[in-house]
Amino acid sequence: MTNVVIDPVTRIEGHLRIEAQVDGGKVTSAYSSGTMFRGMELILQGRDPREAWIWAQRICGVCTTVHAHASVYAVENALGIEVPPNARLIRNLIAGAQHIQDHVIHFYHLHALDWVDVVASLKADPAKTAQIAQSISSYDRSSETYFKNVQARVQKLADSGQLSLMASGYWGHPAYLLPPEVDLLAVAHYLDALDWQREVIRIHSVLGGKNPHLQTYLVGGMAAAVDPNSPNVINWERLTFIAERIKMMRDFVTNVYQPDVLAVAGFYPDWWGYGAGHKNYLSYGGLQNGNQNDQSQFDFQRGVIVNGDLSKVGDVDQTKITEAIAHSYYTYDNGATALHPWKGETNPKYTGPTPPYENLNLGPSDQYSWLKSPRYDGMPMEVGPLARMLIAYGKGNASVKKLVDGALTAVKAPDASVLFSTLGRVAARMLETVYLLDLMDGWLAELQTNMDNGDLRIHDGSKWDPSTWPAQDLEGWGFHEAPRGALGHWVVIGADHKIKNYQAVVPSTWNAGPRDDKGQTGPYEASLEGTPVADPSQPLELLRTIHSFDPCLACAVHVVDAKGREAVRVEVR
Numbered sequence: 162m163t164n165v166v167i168d169p170v171t172r173i174e175g176h177l178r179i180e181a182q183v184d185g186g187k188v189t190s191a192y193s194s195g196t197m198f199r200g201m202e203l204i205l206q207g208r209d210p211r212e213a214w215i216w217a218q219r220i221c222g223v224c225t226t227v228h229a230h231a232s233v234y235a236v237e238n239a240l241g242i243e244v245p246p247n248a249r250l251i252r253n254l255i256a257g258a259q260h261i262q263d264h265v266i267h268f269y270h271l272h273a274l275d276w277v278d279v280v281a282s283l284k285a286d287p288a289k290t291a292q293i294a295q296s297i298s299s300y301d302r303s304s305e306t307y308f309k310n311v312q313a314r315v316q317k318l319a320d321s322g323q324l325s326l327m328a329s330g331y332w333g334h335p336a337y338l339l340p341p342e343v344d345l346l347a348v349a350h351y352l353d354a355l356d357w358q359r360e361v362i363r364i365h366s367v368l369g370g371k372n373p374h375l376q377t378y379l380v381g382g383m384a385a386a387v388d389p390n391s392p393n394v395i396n397w398e399r400l401t402f403i404a405e406r407i408k409m410m411r412d413f414v415t416n417v418y419q420p421d422v423l424a425v426a427g428f429y430p431d432w433w434g435y436g437a438g439h440k441n442y443l444s445y446g447g448l449q450n451g452n453q454n455d456q457s458q459f460d461f462q463r464g465v466i467v468n469g470d471l472s473k474v475g476d477v478d479q480t481k482i483t484e485a486i487a488h489s490y491y492t493y494d495n496g497a498t499a500l501h502p503w504k505g506e507t508n509p510k511y512t513g514p515t516p517p518y519e520n521l522n523l524g525p526s527d528q529y530s531w532l533k534s535p536r537y538d539g540m541p542m543e544v545g546p547l548a549r550m551l552i553a554y555g556k557g558n559a560s561v562k563k564l565v566d567g568a569l570t571a572v573k574a575p576d577a578s579v580l581f582s583t584l585g586r587v588a589a590r591m592l593e594t595v596y597l598l599d600l601m602d603g604w605l606a607e608l609q610t611n612m613d614n615g616d617l618r619i620h621d622g623s624k625w626d627p628s629t630w631p632a633q634d635l636e637g638w639g640f641h642e643a644p645r646g647a648l649g650h651w652v653v654i655g656a657d658h659k660i661k662n663y664q665a666v667v668p669s670t671w672n673a674g675p676r677d678d679k680g681q682t683g684p685y686e687a688s689l690e691g692t693p694v695a696d697p698s699q700p701l702e703l704l705r706t707i708h709s710f711d712p713c714l715a716c717a718v719h720v721v722d723a724k725g726r727e728a729v730r731v732e733v734r
């Protein structure tokens with residue numbers, strides 16, 4: 162048996178350590194550890210709930226905006242506020258832009274190089290690459306000259322010995338199976354995607370003032386005034402600007418991202434068979450398409466799938482969510498093993514070894530992560546684009562069904578069960594991006610129609626003044642489907658109108674969390690079991706499965722020192 166340690170895992174956000182035991186060329190067990198302590202939950206205690214989103218949004222700069230969304234929603238839920246339709250539409254447009262940008266960045270910049278050998282692209286014939294590119298899409302850059310120029314740029318980097326962002330890959334590894342021409346195609350689009358993502362996310366600068374960390378949220382709506390007759394707010398000209406960027410999104414997603422994912426997947430058919438894990442999937446539902454307090458109308462549907470049974474999509478009851486800490490660096494008062502977030506506690510207690518460490522030799526009671534272990538009805542759950550697409554598919558969502566069935570035909574898959582896999586996550590993320598394009602057009606059109614009709618309402622201020630709030634404990638649950646999956650913020654507002662408790666249970670905590678009090682593995686850990694490893698000193702295959710979840714450990718570990726001690730002091734002289 163060989164013990165393989167990847168620490169730190171790169172091309173992710175935050176600090177993740179993966180340890181796997183490999184026997185007979187396959188992973189037999191794995192441990193996922195969040196290795197850095199940071200946080201937010203406790204500094205929210207005692208604050209005005211109306212400002213919680215400003216702090217909560219700083220949990221992450223990658224899935225920026227999503228924690229602001231979940232936070233205002235939690236407080237609105239506690240206070241019984243319904244935001245005006247225009248605020249809901251602007252929130253959806255912000256979220257949709259976030260998803261599309263984030264998914265494309267994930268594929269090209271965080272994940273593609275697990276499948277694409279950059280150095281091998283130097284051996285490609287650019288004329289053949291152009292032929293392949295033209296046969297799979299009508300992207301207007303796909304000429305021989307374009308691919309020749311890209312190859313020359315990569316050659317220059319390789320000759321200088323400085324591959325920069327592309328250095329330190331496992332180039333030449335036997336698990337790379339693309340022809341050099343397809344390697345070159347993907348490298349070219351890696352570079353194009355860098356420019357594209359910067360341009361399209363300007364939707365956030367219009368609707369949120371900036372990116373990351375948008376500035377226009379408000380409990381009760383948005384501080385983003387809409388008025389067709391004002392030069393200074395969201396007017397026709399700004400809507401046209403947004404429409405142009407949605408069109409850029411559509412061009413790149415349908416002409417570059419979608420064909421590239423299908424082309425790359427075509428060379429790795431074995432990977433529809435690895436990386437499944439527990440086959441339990443959870444989505445809270447997101448992107449409201451009706452009344453905010455009607456928790457049934459979502460463009461990302463709500464549901465639970467257990468053990469891969471797509472014929473039974475259960476409803477979600479948020480009271481069944483708990484966080485266990487048996488293998489985490491925390492304690493709960495009174496010996497509790499798992500708590501619902503309204504009763505959640507954040508008491509850090511570090512008991513682990515000090516990295517770097519090659520082998521933890523973990524025993525059944527050891528702690529090894531700064532992540533807690535979220536559970537639904539006691540079960541580990543995978544969250545994210547795959548969960549959302551499977552739940553929508555299982556529920557018979559016509560658009561999703563068409564997209565998924567189309568992709569299954571394209572890759573010659575017998576049925577949707579191939580999606581329970583590493584490649585399933587990659588494909589689902591891409592399909593979700595395509596699904597969002599029409600929704601983005603729809604939300605923009607709805608906003609335009611409202612403005613046409615003179616409905617300029619953007620904020621409900623009727624409960625803004627805390628003296629209108631009942632002087633008692635108020636509980637709220639704010640949920641959102643972030644790019645990486647189900648995100649929930651739970652708030653308890655005390656009789657003094659201050660935050661009494663605040664807990665965030667985050668997508669990467671669901672996916673990357675450690676074993677629980679019953680010894681059940683987390684989704685990363687389960688998904689690695691059975692993964693082939695050709696060379697334990699170059700564990701490329703482990704990275705494929707871990708990256709397919711798009712880890713964000715900054716989100717997943719989001720607590721602070723329980724005693725409120727100062728962590729860092731920066732002195733400016």
Ligand code: NFE
Binds near residue numbers: 220716
């Ligand atoms: Ni920091 Fe995040 C997303 C949230 S965590 S990236 O998407 O919430 O998994």
Ligand code: MG
Binds near residue numbers: 202664665666667719
């Ligand atoms: Mg938390």
